[in-house]
Amino acid sequence: RLQSILDSVALASNTPGSIEQKLGDFYASGMDTTTINQRGYDPVKPILARVDSITDAASLMKFVALEAKANNTSVLAFYVGPDNKNSSLNIAHISQAGIGLPERDYYFKTDVSSIAIQQAYKVYLAKLFQLTGSDAATAKKDAEIVYNIDKQLASSHRTNVELRDVNANYNKMAIATLTKRHPNIGWLNVLNHLGANTDSIDVGQPAYYDKLNAVLKSISINDWKIYLKAYSINNYANELSKPFVDAAFELNKVLSGQAVQKSRGEKMASAVDQSLGEALGQLYVKKYFTEDAKKRTLDLVNNLQKA
Helix, strand or coil: CHHHHHHHHHHCCCCCCCHHHHHHHHHHHHHCHHHHHHHCCHHHHHHHHHHHCCCCHHHHHHHHHHHHCCCCCCCCEEEEEEECCEEEEEEEEEECCCCCCCCCHHHHCCCHHHHHHHHHHHHHHHHHHHHCCCCHHHHHHHHHHHHHHHHHHHCCCCCCCHHHCCCCCCCEEEHHHHHHHCCCCCHHHHHHHHCCCCCEEEECCHHHHHHHHHHHHHCCHHHHHHHHHHHHHHHHHHHCCHHHHHHHHHHHHHHHCCCCCCCHHHHHHHHHHHHCHHHHHHHHHHHHCCHHHHHHHHHHHHHHHHC
């Protein structure tokens, strides 16, 4: 039903600025696979160029913070949400991040299935580098660099069981304290780049940011640049040309067991619903939830309340 609505508005001549125009243009842009495939990885080249300009930990964290605002996330997971101990107040939170596999145990288990997933992830990383111009040998070497950084960061992650402990994952700290604790991260600059003004942050998993602070110095800037390139390409792989989409799906097959890719229409219907869900919902209600249906539902609920 959603796809039918989107197919319809994408082909229609819509009033500029209308919901129909916004939904139709967004959907059509994702359905134009000819143009998308012609562009290859051109859309992410400016991001990769910004990675190339990184020279030290400060410029690295500036890149990380600015990209986080566009949801191109890597080593920083920053968000604003309710204070767990005062739900009437929204505060700044940071949580563990920086790994490409779903959670830490994927990196440390040695059973056959886990090793297969680790290998598939390395193959995927190497494929991303090859698709952006590296030869096979360099791509494989760079994939190992990314995986090793992942694994170092994963070693500081809490397990899924540990993440269930609400109190243990609430650690409100003053910015002044964090600044002294993590000089290599440079929280004042990070917050400035994020456009965030706060005197404290709830640090969900402090051990992760302690580890990040340490490895910002122990890992070379060149290796960090390789890592950030991999994460940036991966973050947009499903929006790039078909070879990137196919590579991402090959990894997803191993992780999820999904055997066949969804159609382009299904993917775009989901993408529109995720990004413009309220707008799409209005057209859905207009077409499929009539006033008569609404009245019958209200009658049912009102009768239930009376009973």
